Amino acid sequence: MSGTIIYEGMDPADVALADLIARHAAHSAAHYPADSNHNQDAAALAADGLVMFVGRVGHGGPVVAMGGYKRIAPGQGEVKSMHVAQTARGHGAGAHILGLILEHARAAGLDRLSLETGSLPASGAARRLYERAGFTDCPPFGSYSPDPMSVFMSRAL
Secondary structure: OOOOEEEEEEOOOOHHHHHHHHHHHHHHHHHOOHHHOOOOOHHHHHHOOOEEEEEEEOOOOOEEEEEEEEEEEOOEEEEEEEEEOHHHOOOOHHHHHHHHHHHHHHHOOOOEEEEEEEOOHHHHHHHHHHHHOOOEEOOOOOOOOOOOOEEEEEEEO
16 A cells, blocks of 8 residues: 555545445455344444544545444443455554544543454454454443354443
8 A cells, every 4th residue: 555544533424435334344245144244334324423533545535444433322332334445454554543433432431332343254353453452252232132243342441
């Protein structure tokens, strides 16, 4: 990948995110059955009040990394829509986005973040990223049900 990644907040409904949201959905659909897929489209993410962060190649360039969080209960949030484009992987973009999420959620008064990710090898890098950031396995939370295709993780802020 050439160019510096610039990180910023972005409305999840911003058209600049459409391609990466579509790639995220395609990646999930290629590896997980529909009933184990918990992606949301841009309209649903925006309606849920998601706080989204992105990484772009240069100022105003293409979005190559994304992730955000939403409140799910008093003091609790859920990490949603973490994805890094194949061309930007291995440059720390996912860790940087996750760091922004943790910092913002803490400043917003949350004391816990949880997440759902896949259990298959296709999601192994994501699970390792979350583990390095202090997330540990937990039971299903919110509206999630037990699913062998899902791993649930949580951490205190």
